[in-house]
Amino acid sequence: MPMPSRFNLDKMIVEFDTGLRTLLAKPRSLRAHPDIDIPDTNLSEAEKKHASALMRVNHTGEVCAQALYSGQALTAHHAETTAALKQAALEETEHLAWCETRIGQLGGRTSLLNPFFYAGSFTMGVVAGVLGDKWNLGFLAETEKQVAAHLAGHLDQLPVADQKTRKIVEQMQLDEANHANLAMQHGAAELPAPAKFFMKKMSKLMTTSAYYL
Secondary structure, eight states, rough: OOOOOOHHHHHHHHHHHHHHHHHSEEEEESOOOOOSSSSSOOOOHHHHHHHHHHHHHHHHHHHHHHHHHHHHHHHSSHHHHHHHHHHHHHHHHHHHHHHHHHHTTTTTOTTTTHHHHHHHHHHHHHHHHHOOHHHHHHHHHHHHHHHHHHHHHHHSSTTTTOOOHHHHHHHHHHHHHHHHHHHHHHHOOOOOOHHHHHHHHHHHHHHHHHHHH
8 A cells, every 4th residue: 555645644744733723722813803892791691601502503613614624625636725725724713712712701611522523524624625626615615605604593593782792703704705705716616405405414413412512
């Protein structure tokens, strides 16, 4: 069996390090947190618990996004595609920081299931990359479209008075839409309906379980 090239080994080491940092290190944001200038408001314990659980779901979604992009970047065929994935991953890291900080402010915690979701998402990303860059980018575009829709649903569920959380979710929604547009500009293919259906089912499993665990 031929040994992987040094280039591929180096990429694997980088992506393994990314995984460890995503799961174990405290994320940092280059941009100011969207809610930095918004004062906190008095929320009931029930409202805090619900908002915290929703942000836990969003945090897990960002963990999955990091894993997807790492797997996709590992198997992408062209440098332009890898660069697009890396740029999206950088902003997703910022989302991680925003979500984690807000969860702490609300008295909550991140999901216990994050390592499992990371592993599954990384595998899906590797497969998407192997299929070719147009499908790789198509997977990225569809993922971001579904995440944007998911965040819109959270805006409907969050307490109206919780303007800090709402501001974070709104900025995340804008970033996800930009990621989808970037993928389309780089030649993303439209995914077949069965693939979109499968992605929605996996997303539903994640959101439901992360809300409680």
